[in-house]
Amino acid sequence: MSKKVLISDPTLRDGNHAIAHKLTPEQVAKYAKAAEAAKVPIVEVGHGNGIGASSFQVGLAVAADYDLLKAARDNLSDSKLGIHSIPGFSTIKRDIQNAIDVGVDVFRIACHCTEADITEKHIGYLREKGKTVHGVLMMSHMASPEVLAEEAAKMELYGAEAVVFMDSAGAYLPQDVSERVAKLVSNLRIPVGFHGHNNLGMAVANTVAAVESGASIVDGTVRGFGAGAGNTQLEVLVAVLEKLGYDTGIDLYRILDAADLAEKEFIPVVPFVSSTSVVSGLSGVFSGFIKHVNRVALEFGVDPRDVFFELGKRKAVAGQEDMIVEVAVALSRKK
């Protein structure tokens, strides 16, 4: 009997990053129908940064969370409906309750890789309500495998029924993923998951490495639709896992159809590895910094790529855009 792998598909959530959160309920409905036909186990829906995140700062969504979730809910029956939720962007009273009301099945409570503490209340609340909850550690390359395992253990303690770690900057090579999966699997009693990005062209290979090292939940989006260089390409992952003898439960022809539909309906440009993506992956810095970095680098007469690598050394994360000027000044003085 072949080993089972649970696939979660955040096309309608991570993909929202690629189009400035402009997915409409109509598009969500169409794709959800196609994903249901392909027997995708979990369909994740919402603003790129999760429910409650729509704002001037990280991007205003075209549609309200409720309308997007409702459009998916009405078209999913065997496939489960999932959300991504970062406490702070989301609140229990407003957003989590809203998601419960609309009938979400799988709640993914996410945070920066070293801040599991902020997920405790949300995970606890949802578990009390009898909901399925997974913990998510983002930008995981910024923590050592040991720290990552400690943070994951906290989430398990809070009641998470699985922990997924994300390669948000696409910084890993397969051996990096294997090492972390092995560490988490040996430290936790609950299933371990992996979510990849393609900055170094390794998203599919990294995801396969995760599965081969013991991860039992992996994420993928059709055509890799997602932030920056994109995610692990779901229809390719399904093909490769099938070729390797794993059982994803997903129908290959139908997921190829779903990918074709998504491309036609809401993917204006299929994600690819741009030069910026490579530098982002190598430096481990969020590619969303690129516009600021280019502007500041030009102003101070330094190479934007040097700025990225220096930001990487200083472990800059989203929200620390002010560090860009600091780095550019320092680099221009060195010259």
Added chain:
Amino acid sequence: MSKKVLISDPTLRDGNHAIAHKLTPEQVAKYAKAAEAAKVPIVEVGHGNGIGASSFQVGLAVAADYDLLKAARDNLSDSKLGIHSIPGFSTIKRDIQNAIDVGVDVFRIACHCTEADITEKHIGYLREKGKTVHGVLMMSHMASPEVLAEEAAKMELYGAEAVVFMDSAGAYLPQDVSERVAKLVSNLRIPVGFHGHNNLGMAVANTVAAVESGASIVDGTVRGFGAGAGNTQLEVLVAVLEKLGYDTGIDLYRILDAADLAEKEFIPVVPFVSSTSVVSGLSGVFSGFIKHVNRVALEFGVDPRDVFFELGKRKAVAGQEDMIVEVAVALSRKK
């Protein structure tokens, strides 16, 4: 001391497939200059199917081989000028002599993976002239590792100074590549090379696997510019090999610049893994069949993907387009 890897860049040859062989001498000159600045060791130029291949059957090139090669030659000094040449498409008298006259440095003599015999005269002729010659085995997934090693040994016997095997349909996973490289390395005295395609999203991972298994020559094109799902993406490969401690001699920033220039000058759409690419990679059938397959499948009321998989079982190769109708008829009878 880090291990050296020799990179050959067929952006201006395999990329020609993606734009129906429409590269102009001006575009070639611009890219060659950028590749020279990036210290790319070998820049391969020409019609997608190699010198002498321009024809109604496989596609008429916009520019003559001589003009493309001359444009590159005039802009390369430290970087070497390479060609791809398939005996039959090319003749010694006309095309090989032409390439010698224009000053080509590296001659790659290529054939289907089981037909090394047809390269004997061309390899011998060039070696007599004192030229650098590599043998190339295309569609290598159609031969067993043992047969591939035998064919490679023939090329070595004819005088080839390296043998490169190509994953023309993008059908391999890393372990497939490792197995073949190990087999070739242990059977030959000359260096072994690998040329990947991205149908299963594995081109970079496969190429890294080749290097880690002992290949010392690998191919990559900027933005993966090439046939179907595209090639191993060169600027990503350089970044990943550097991260792993290999020495490619290529300047990372300058190859990123070359990639940006190529995208601007002659890449209308960056290659991506389409649904057809996945089916092509899984079935091991050349993706160029897609138009015929779609037409015939519609006519006989069968699924074009079933046609691909059946063609794969029958080991169809380019030139055997008549087999498509045969397969469609057989499938429609089964229904």
